[in-house]
Amino acid sequence: MKDVASAAGVALKTVSRVVNGEPGVHPATADRVRAAIDRLGYSRNESARVLRRGRTATIGLVIEDVADPFYAGLSRAVESVAAAHGCLLLSGSSSEDPERERELVLTFCARRVDGLIVVPAGEDHSYLRPELDAGTPAVFVDRPPGPGIDVDTVLADNAGGAALATRHLVAHGHSRIAFLGDEPSIFTAARRLHGFRTALGHLYDERLVCMRSPALDTVRAALDRMLALDRPPTAVFTGNGRLTVTALRALAGRRGPAVVGFDDFELSDLLGVTVVAQDPARMGRVAAELLFRRLSGDTGPAEHPVLPVGLVPRGSGELPP
């Protein structure tokens, strides 16, 4: 900036004014400055600007895994909202590792992101306390923060969605329904199991429940075990997109039970799989908009919108037992 100033024969501050589009610069002077900028290939050093102004125009996004279509859709929506506010996105995947989550969040904070959007992997977020007190707003998405952290959250109606799918299967004549969910320590998995169990009432049978990460081997083993029972399940409700896909693979080629899944997935329509669909893009959008409201000064109490989920019948959930 100093070089540009001397090249244009003006003071440094005038260059600053031109670069920032501030008013009060004579058009001719401004043109001279712009010419010098082009000639020298100057571009403003954003780090210095941030240091001085305190705002980075960057938000941090921590998700579980960008390669998962659910989180990819969510990311895209967050990015769009951020772009509309002239903000960039610093993002990272926690791989469901609480330590990595913490590291990413704290690194983002050290870089002075203006705000955070977090899909938490861990259960303890006391490490965020100083940052929140320092005024960095955070929105938790898909899963709530640990106890004692009172921030905005955007969650889906997990229990309600699971109950919806379960009642749908019962209405189609099923009374033996299996549930394949992710590790019960994961909030969404636990809530969906809860919804399933509540909706099923006395029909609930814990031998028809398996809560494990979605590896093909374990899913196949669980299904084999259940299908070999005296009264095998006539339907399977899978607790997330990954598990649905894995279960379909495990059941491929056999006239198996009816399958209904939580989360929609690519090609579910061609495969005719009935699902309870959430809208990851909407989740990301709502979270980002909430964050930007906080950034523009909204200091009201923490908000906790719950997004609806919808049943999409495609055939697999309407099969009779």
Place this chain on the structure above:
Amino acid sequence: MKDVASAAGVALKTVSRVVNGEPGVHPATADRVRAAIDRLGYSRNESARVLRRGRTATIGLVIEDVADPFYAGLSRAVESVAAAHGCLLLSGSSSEDPERERELVLTFCARRVDGLIVVPAGEDHSYLRPELDAGTPAVFVDRPPGPGIDVDTVLADNAGGAALATRHLVAHGHSRIAFLGDEPSIFTAARRLHGFRTALGHLYDERLVCMRSPALDTVRAALDRMLALDRPPTAVFTGNGRLTVTALRALAGRRGPAVVGFDDFELSDLLGVTVVAQDPARMGRVAAELLFRRLSGDTGPAEHPVLPVGLVPRGSGELPP
């Protein structure tokens, strides 16, 4: 840092030494400093550090769309390599818009990212010249830069893969093969068409070619038109993952032509679709590793690795005409 220094009764520089793990601080002093840091909830201001040191420990990634599984997988791989080098990732989607690509790249540069990984949308990258000259390394992925920009590239064997698929269909008795590709202005689309055309030789018939973005309507219309010809195609080769999925939807329910696609996709195995698969994660990894080699001082001539693609027979491409 000043506050921590006075709280610990040391000079600012000593705090700096402790924070950065520099040697030459008495253990007892260091402990006192660390105690003060915890008490005050201090965390280093990364912007100031960057301003002083010149390196941001951040790389910029511009892709077409994070919500596309291909780019999501690529992003994840880039992120892993970056994390292994202690680097964060600033990322953005260009939505196939050259102007947005330029804006993202230049914004990243203004933030002084250490390096860039770009899936270009545009054909003119002269705007990058000053940045490259200033020493910011860039790696182009999936598509090459416009003329006059001599940077590292990581491309797939697009023409070879297309030829492989085409010969596979010919070997299975097909002589009327259609090609559905993306806009011919997109590098990969053009190269794949070239491979298809070359492999087909005198069997090539331009009435069986349609180069358009993958919207369901246009794909359906193109297929309808081709299938109504005197000598309709007995096989369709689709030029990317999106087009494959769209074509499968358009053909759903009819005993249509054999379908082979470029790019693998989720559930291709269950649907039994033969594809020519690239490995997006590998592409991201190779690109990121190349970038970090540049960042650690490798100033050799630009490299241009070409990643192989592989035919995965799953049934759809092995159907007789």
Place this chain on the structure above:
DNA sequence: CTGAAAGCGCTAACAC
């Protein structure tokens, strides 16, 4: 082993 001083490139606050 520890500290003082200079300055990274910019913007805010105030002159002129």
Place this chain on the structure above:
DNA sequence: GTGTTAGCGCTTTCAG
């Protein structure tokens, strides 16, 4: 309209 000055929080350099 334009210029001067101070200082954001840190690292670098050099001096004890």
